Amino acid sequence: MNRMNKTVLVINILVVFSIALSLISVTASRGSEDASELQNRAIFGPGDIKHGYESADYTTDTLDLLNRIGKEAELIEFARQPPLGLPPVPVPADNPLTTKKILLGRKLFFDRRLSINNTFSCAMCHIPEQGFTNNEMETAVGVEGRSGKRNTPTVYNVAYLDRIFHDGRESTLEQQVWSPFLARNEMANPSIGYVINKIRAIDEYDGLFEEAFNGRGPTMETIGMALASYQRTLNAANSPFDRWYYGKEKDVISEQAKRGFELFTGKGTCSACHLVQSEHALFTDDRLHNTGLGYEASMSRDSGTTRVQLAPGIFTELDNSVIESVSRAKENDLGLYEVTEDPNDRWKFRTPSLRNVALTAPYMHNGSFHTLREVVDFYNQGGIPNELLSPLIRPLDLTESEIEDLLAFLQSLIGSNVPALVADAFAAPIGDVSKDDPDWTHKNKLKY
Amino acid sequence: MKKMSKLHARWIQGSIASLCVLLASVVGFQSAAIADETCMSPYMAKIVGQEDYVYIWTLGKEGVGDGQDKLVTVSVNPESKYYGKVVNSLSVGGRNEAHHSGLTDDRRYLFAGGLDTNKIFIFDVHSNPSKPSLHKVITDFVEKTGGMVGPHTMYALPGRIMVSALSNNKDHGGRTGLAEFTNEGEFVAAHWMPTDEDMRGAVKVGNIADGYGYDVRVLPRRNVMVTSSFTGWSNYMMDFGKMLADPEAMKRFGNTVVVWDLHTRQPKKVFEVPGSPLEIRCAWGSQNNYCFTTTALTSKIWLIYEDGAGEWHAAAVGDIGDPSQVPLPVDISITADDKGLWVQTFMDGKTRYFDVSDPHNPKQTYEHVVGSQVNMTSQSWDGKRMYFTSSLLGNWDKTGDQDEQFFKLFEWDGEKLVEKFAIDFYAENLGRPHQMRFGAYSLYGQKPNSKDTLLSQLME
Numbered sequence: 001m002n003r004m005n006k007t008v009l010v011i012n013i014l015v016v017f018s019i020a021l022s023l024i025s026v027t028a029s030r031g032s033e034d035a036s037e038l039q040n041r042a043i044f045g046p047g048d049i050k051h052g053y054e055s056a057d058y059t060t061d062t063l064d065l066l067n068r069i070g071k072e073a074e075l076i077e078f079a080r081q082p083p084l085g086l087p088p089v090p091v092p093a094d095n096p097l098t099t100k101k102i103l104l105g106r107k108l109f110f111d112r113r114l115s116i117n118n119t120f121s122c123a124m125c126h127i128p129e130q131g132f133t134n135n136e137m138e139t140a141v142g143v144e145g146r147s148g149k150r151n152t153p154t155v156y157n158v159a160y161l162d163r164i165f166h167d168g169r170e171s172t173l174e175q176q177v178w179s180p181f182l183a184r185n186e187m188a189n190p191s192i193g194y195v196i197n198k199i200r201a202i203d204e205y206d207g208l209f210e211e212a213f214n215g216r217g218p219t220m221e222t223i224g225m226a227l228a229s230y231q232r233t234l235n236a237a238n239s240p241f242d243r244w245y246y247g248k249e250k251d252v253i254s255e256q257a258k259r260g261f262e263l264f265t266g267k268g269t270c271s272a273c274h275l276v277q278s279e280h281a282l283f284t285d286d287r288l289h290n291t292g293l294g295y296e297a298s299m300s301r302d303s304g305t306t307r308v309q310l311a312p313g314i315f316t317e318l319d320n321s322v323i324e325s326v327s328r329a330k331e332n333d334l335g336l337y338e339v340t341e342d343p344n345d346r347w348k349f350r351t352p353s354l355r356n357v358a359l360t361a362p363y364m365h366n367g368s369f370h371t372l373r374e375v376v377d378f379y380n381q382g383g384i385p386n387e388l389l390s391p392l393i394r395p396l397d398l399t400e401s402e403i404e405d406l407l408a409f410l411q412s413l414i415g416s417n418v419p420a421l422v423a424d425a426f427a428a429p430i431g432d433v434s435k436d437d438p439d440w441t442h443k444n445k446l447k448y
Numbered sequence: 449m450k451k452m453s454k455l456h457a458r459w460i461q462g463s464i465a466s467l468c469v470l471l472a473s474v475v476g477f478q479s480a481a482i483a484d485e486t487c488m489s490p491y492m493a494k495i496v497g498q499e500d501y502v503y504i505w506t507l508g509k510e511g512v513g514d515g516q517d518k519l520v521t522v523s524v525n526p527e528s529k530y531y532g533k534v535v536n537s538l539s540v541g542g543r544n545e546a547h548h549s550g551l552t553d554d555r556r557y558l559f560a561g562g563l564d565t566n567k568i569f570i571f572d573v574h575s576n577p578s579k580p581s582l583h584k585v586i587t588d589f590v591e592k593t594g595g596m597v598g599p600h601t602m603y604a605l606p607g608r609i610m611v612s613a614l615s616n617n618k619d620h621g622g623r624t625g626l627a628e629f630t631n632e633g634e635f636v637a638a639h640w641m642p643t644d645e646d647m648r649g650a651v652k653v654g655n656i657a658d659g660y661g662y663d664v665r666v667l668p669r670r671n672v673m674v675t676s677s678f679t680g681w682s683n684y685m686m687d688f689g690k691m692l693a694d695p696e697a698m699k700r701f702g703n704t705v706v707v708w709d710l711h712t713r714q715p716k717k718v719f720e721v722p723g724s725p726l727e728i729r730c731a732w733g734s735q736n737n738y739c740f741t742t743t744a745l746t747s748k749i750w751l752i753y754e755d756g757a758g759e760w761h762a763a764a765v766g767d768i769g770d771p772s773q774v775p776l777p778v779d780i781s782i783t784a785d786d787k788g789l790w791v792q793t794f795m796d797g798k799t800r801y802f803d804v805s806d807p808h809n810p811k812q813t814y815e816h817v818v819g820s821q822v823n824m825t826s827q828s829w830d831g832k833r834m835y836f837t838s839s840l841l842g843n844w845d846k847t848g849d850q851d852e853q854f855f856k857l858f859e860w861d862g863e864k865l866v867e868k869f870a871i872d873f874y875a876e877n878l879g880r881p882h883q884m885r886f887g888a889y890s891l892y893g894q895k896p897n898s899k900d901t902l903l904s905q906l907m908e
Contacts (some may be wrong), residue, residue, distance in 0.1 A: 046619060047619075047639055048619070048621045048622060048700065050699040057655065058656070059655040059656070060644050060657050060658050062645065062659050063624065063644070064623075064640070064643045065616055065618055065640070066594070066646070067619075067645055067646060074607045095769070112590075112617060117564065118565065119564060119681075127619050130619070136619070136700055137686070137692070137694055137696055137697050138694045138697070141682060141685060141686045144682075144685070145564070145686055145842065145843040146844070147686070147687050147690055267794065268614045302578040308692050310746050310771075310774065311701070311723040311743075311746050312722060314722065314746060316771075316772045316774060317591075318692065318774065320772075321694060322774075322795070324845065325795075325847065325848075325850055326688035326845070326846055327687060327690065328847060354905060362696060369696075370695060428615055430618070432588070433566075433587050434591050439587050440541055441541075441587055442587065
C-alpha cells in the first residue's frame, strides 16, 4: 500500500470511529466513555484489530472476546419502521413478520450445528461486527476449508433485494437460505431432509417452530421463512448522509462529504447504478454489470511473483510457481453467465448497495480491493476494457481532491442503528454441540 | 495402572521441588538419557528402550480409502515379523482435520484432536498396544470451553491434559485459549490468552498481545509454562495458495510467545515473536532454563530463556534456510542432551540439524531431503531413530506430484541419516499422516501378543 492509500485508510478509520462515537454518545453516559469506546470498537470491525500491520512498529489493540456486551433489540421495529433513508420493507404476504419468527430465525442464523460437521452457521461468514460480512479474507471459506470464489456479501438491507447473490440467481430470502445450507463449499449439508431432521433432533428447538408457525414444525418452508424474517430486520440506515439529505439536518456531515455527494450523482456518475431517489436510497439498481474485474480475473496471465506479508513490516516476493505448488484448482467466475449461459452475460455481477460500505471491506465480487480508495481508483480509470464492458463504465477524470471528497461521502453511509443490530447479534446464543445433540458418538443419533 | 517394568519410570504428582529431586536422584538429571521422544511432557512415563509401535494420527482424504481420519499403528520393532508394516488402522468418522495428539501422563490414553470439528478422540493404547481402541470422544469442546475452536496440542500434566486451542466460534480468527481436561476427558477449566483489553495480569513486553495460540510446553523446575501462536480457523483451513495471495488473511498470524506461571495458570509475560512461532521445545538439563521455538513465516529460531536474575526473555538466535524463500519451518525436535535441534522445513522437504550447544548461537551442521514435503518428526530417546511424516494441513499440503504422503524411519549415527523403511500412505489407501506417538509393551508390563495380525492380511 502506498503512502497515500495508508493516509486514506487511516482517515477512513478515524472517520468511521468518530461517526460511531457520535452514534454511541447518544446513549453513553459520562464516566463510562472508556467502556463505550471499547464496545464501539467491538461493533465496528474485527476485535482482532490489524490497522497498521504493514508497519514494523505495528502495535496491537486487541479486544477480548469474553468482554463483548450483548443487548437484545426490538428487531421487528427496524422492519416496521425502517430507519430514515430506506423505503418500506417488502414483506411477502405468506410470511408476515412476527417476533417469534424473527427470534427463531436469529437462533438458526447463529447455529453452527446446521452444517454437516457442526462447524458452520450463517454467522461464521456473515460476522456481525464485520459488517455482517467477513473483513478478514477476500473470498469465503466453507466446511472443511473448501474455497468459495466470491466475497461474502453483507446481509444489511437484504430485505430489499430482488436479485440475491453476486450473480443474482435467487429471488427471495425464503428460498435463498437453502443455497448455503446445501452448497458443498459452504455448510455442506447432504440434503434438505438432513437439516430438518437435525433441527428436530436438537432439544432447544422443541416447540419453537410450532409456536412461530401456528403449529407447523420445521420444514423446508418454515426454516426459510424464519431465517428470512430475521434477515428482513437487519435494516441499517439513518446514517449521517440520510439525516442531512432526507432529514434536512445541516451539520451532520462535512462539507467535503457534501461535495462528495455532488460528485457521486454528477461527474462520478456513481448513482447511475447506485441509485439515490427523492424519498429514499438503496444505493443499488439491483441489476448486474460487467466492470471488467471478472474478465481480468478469468483472462489475465500469471504476473510472475506475488508480494506476501510474513509479519508486521516484513514482506517477500514469492514466485508464483511456489504458490501454485500449494494451491488447489481455482474455479473461474463468470458471474451471471453461470445462471443464464448467455455469453453476453459473462462477468456480469450484481450492483451492491453502498449503505454501510465503510464496514464491509474487502470489496467487489472477489474481494480483490481492500480499501474504498482502491475501488474509486478502479472506476476512475474506467474499469477494465473488454468487449462486454458496461457502457456505464468509463474514465471519470476525478482529481485527487475529488476522490477525497467522494471517499468522505462514502464514509457517511453507516446506519445509526448498526450498534443496536450488532449488540443484538452479540446477545444471540451461538449453537455449538452439546452431549445431548445428535452425533454418531452420542445416544442421540440421527435416524437413517 | 498396571505394574511397570524397570525399563521405564514415571514422574507424576507432587510438587515441583519433589519432582526435581526425584528426577535428579532416580535417573541422573544431567545425563542425556532422561527423555524418550525428547519433546514429550516431563510428567510422562518414559520408553527408554526400543519402541514397539508408532501411532500415526492421519487425515482422511477424499478419494483415498474410506476418506476419513484414522489412527494408524505401525510396527517399528526390528524384532517383530511385522517390522515396518501397518498392523492396524482405526477410522473415527469424518475429516476432522486430524492434527496433533498427546498421551496422558500414565501413557494409557492417547488424546487426538480435530482442528476442524473440535472433536477429541481418546484412544486406549494400553490394553493392547498393537491395536488401540476408541475409548471416548469429546464432542462438546467448544461448548465446554466457552467458545474455543481448534484443539491442537494435547499435553500431559499430572492427571490432566492441557489443550491449546487455535481459534474461536465467533469469528474463526486467532483469539483463543488453553483448556484443561482430566485424563478421563472431563473438562476442568479454560484459560484464555491475554489480549490488550484484558492482559489477565501479564506484562506486554513488546508491541503485541494478539491473544493467539498454538503450542504449550512446561519447565516444571522453573514453574513455567510457555505458549506460542499460529492462526485461526479461517487461515489454517484455507487453501494455502489462496491464503498466501490474500493480504488480509496474511495479517492474521500470531506474533507472540507467552510465559505463564505453570501452577496458577497465570500469564506473566507476552513476548513479541514475529512470524508465527509454532512448536516449543524446552531443554532437559537441570541448568538449562530455556526453550526453543521457530517462526513458520519468518524462518527464525527463537530462544525463550531465563537470565541469572530469574527474568524471562525472548531472542531471535538464528535463521533457518533462506527466510526470503519461506522454507516454512514446521515441526522441531530437541535432542535429549539439549545439544541438537532438528528442524523440518515443509516447502523444501528438508530436515536440518542445528548444533545448539550454545543455545544463543545455533549452527546448522547437516541437512537431508526427506521428501517433496515434510512436517512432523519423532526421535527415539537415544536419538538414533528419526521418524518423519509428510502432511501439514489438509488444505496446505502440496498438490500434484509433490503431494507425497509417507511415514519414514531413518537411523542417525551422528553424521548422516539412513533410511530404513518408508510407507506410502496413499498407496496404502490411508490418507495423510501427521503426528506420531510411540507405544511399547514394556510400559504396561506386557509382551507382544501372539494374536497380533497384519492389517493387510485382515483385508485380504
